[in-house]
Amino acid sequence: MDKIEKPHRWTRFLRVSSRDLFVTVVPVALALSAAIWAVLHFVRPAAPSTITISTGPDGSSFQRAAERYGKAFAANGVTLKVRPSNGSLENLRRLADPDAGVDVGFVQVGVKLPDPQPGERRRELASLGTISRQPLYILVHGAAPPDRLSALAGKRLVIGPEGSGTRVLALALLKANGIEPGGPTTMLDLDDDLVGDALEQGYVDAAFLMGDSASPRVIRSIIERPGVHVLQLSQVEAYLRKFQDLDRVVIPMGAYDLAHNMPATDLDLVASSVELVARADLHPAISDLLIETMREVHGRPFLLQRAGEFPVAREHDLPLSADARRYYESGKRWLYRMLPFWAASLADRFLMVLVPLVLLLVPVFRLVPQVYAWRVRARLYRIYGSLLELERDVLDHAAEHQAGLLDRLDAIERRADALKLPVAFADQFYVLREHIGFVRRRLTTLAGERRRAL
Incomplete structure (x- = not known):
């Protein structure tokens, strides 16, 4: 007897959906980068390393003061x-x-x-x-x-x-x-x-x-x-x-x-x-x-x-x-009292960037998992949409179009089988499979009842 190989357990289920994660994270990362750039350039730019002072004539007290x-x-x-x-x-x-x-x-x-x-x-x-x-x-x-x-x-x-x-x-x-x-x-x-x-x-x-x-x-x-x-x-x-x-x-x-x-x-x-x-x-x-x-x-x-x-x-x-x-x-300011000028300037700028960044990241970190989950569920929902449309046709044409309806149902099942989902969504995948089986049983039952009625 030929040995039947079992599919690898990660063939269908992944730890993370790389595609959904990429599509979700990249726009957020670009938006954050733009926000950080704006904060760095407009909220408080770095202290300049060179400034120019206009004094007085050569040898004047103002020029001597400027040299000090x-x-x-x-x-x-x-x-x-x-x-x-x-x-x-x-x-x-x-x-x-x-x-x-x-x-x-x-x-x-x-x-x-x-x-x-x-x-x-x-x-x-x-x-x-x-x-x-x-x-x-x-x-x-x-x-x-x-x-x-x-x-x-x-x-x-x-x-x-x-x-x-x-x-x-x-x-x-x-x-x-x-x-x-x-x-x-x-x-x-x-x-x-x-x-x-x-x-x-x-x-x-x-x-x-x-x-x-x-x-x-x-x-x-x-x-x-x-x-x-x-x-x-x-x-x-x-x-x-x-x-x-x-x-x-x-x-x-x-x-x-x-x-x-x-x-x-x-x-x-x-x-x-x-x-x-x-x-x-x-x-x-x-x-x-x-x-x-x-x-x-x-x-x-x-x-x-x-x-x-x-x-x-x-x-x-x-x-x-x-x-x-x-x-x-x-x-x-307290930073400049505690640290050398260069270190205080760096720390001051970092804090000016950090505070608005934290305020921005808190809602982002809450939103990203929700967007990621929505994208994964959306693939399940599209199959559910096809399944609901098929079920309506089953109720209307179960007897005369049983073969065609079964073909459509097989296609839906193949789409479901081809899904690659994170492990966290395995329960929803199996619920979908149960619903596909439910529609198949209902199609067979209704088709038999209508043929006997005829």
């Missing part, structure tokens, strides 16, 4: 590119220009861009905080110095280079006194090294100096000259009320040289602030690193400020960025 920034950034794995400029106005132009490639810059408060031209694109900007206060020295030549700016009408004035914060402030103060370019007053730009000689010899009548041009060493060397004085404004309080961003600064008697008592009296001056301005979409991690570095570089005490006085979260023309406000109120 660069050392702090390098210690955290970030490259800071330093771009010199002519001053605050040029820094502001670069920051507002989306194509200039500048991320942050030093800008004197009060410096503003003209209204944009039609079609001109400008980037949104925000302040990261005020970093210093710069007194305005108005040096005049003469035996009896005036105490009001209106007395300078018709004179020869040095007001700073084009694009500098000194020039912007000087023009604003002079305009408030009815003195504007194009009138009888001559407004000049003169090299810093020549200002002292020009004042002493009477080539110019007054000079407006701020920042690097007005360091204690420079001011001392100028006021030592005969006939040169610091103009003491009698209307300081009125200027402070009219120009809300100005501050009062008092240089104490003897502050520059105690032995020679220079200056000989207290100097009551107006001062402008300098802030670090950034593009509004600056990465939060870079914003935190900048403010931390600002505290290290600008927080030290000297003649014009106390220790820790700067940087300060003070708003002027530009709003304080949300990240800067959060830093000033609560400090660095």
Whole structure:
């Protein structure tokens, strides 16, 4: 007797239906990949490894400060590119220009861009905080110095280079006194090294100096000259009320040289602030690193400020960025307090991706098994559909078409036998087989009854 081989037990039943699993999982995987890509690129991109800062002229205090920034950034794995400029106005132009490639810059408060031209694109900007206060020295030549700016009408004035914060402030103060370019007053730009000689010899009548041009060493060397004085404004309080961003600064008697008592009296001056301005979409991690570095570089005490006085979260023309406000109120985020910058940046980004991803995966993990089961059952349901259609024909034509109906039923049974289903659906497969047998028996019974009736 020939040995009858039994079919392998996995011929019909599989652990998993690879085809259904593939068709179910691949669209979900593609959708998840697209979601992850969107989260990585739009929710919070990685912190940049290089940023660019616009400073001031070569050798200026802002350029030196930026170089110190660069050392702090390098210690955290970030490259800071330093771009010199002519001053605050040029820094502001670069920051507002989306194509200039500048991320942050030093800008004197009060410096503003003209209204944009039609079609001109400008980037949104925000302040990261005020970093210093710069007194305005108005040096005049003469035996009896005036105490009001209106007395300078018709004179020869040095007001700073084009694009500098000194020039912007000087023009604003002079305009408030009815003195504007194009009138009888001559407004000049003169090299810093020549200002002292020009004042002493009477080539110019007054000079407006701020920042690097007005360091204690420079001011001392100028006021030592005969006939040169610091103009003491009698209307300081009125200027402070009219120009809300100005501050009062008092240089104490003897502050520059105690032995020679220079200056000989207290100097009551107006001062402008300098802030670090950034593009509004600056990465939060870079914003935190900048403010931390600002505290290290600008927080030290000297003649014009106390220790820790700067940087300060003070708003002027530009709003304080949300990240800067959060830093000033609560400090660095906890990840950056616990981990090195590169590790904290990586972990921060991972968490920003993980949270929305988990929220997305929970319903997906619930849905995938249901879709997979539905696809497997759908193959059973299609056979059931054919079986139900056959059963209706059995009820109507069991006698006259028995042979044809049996052929159709055999075809349905072959389709069922050809199914490959996961083991978990074996019970439903055998129920289908029972139903096919039930229809076969019913077809035979009804066909016999009708033939006898005939």
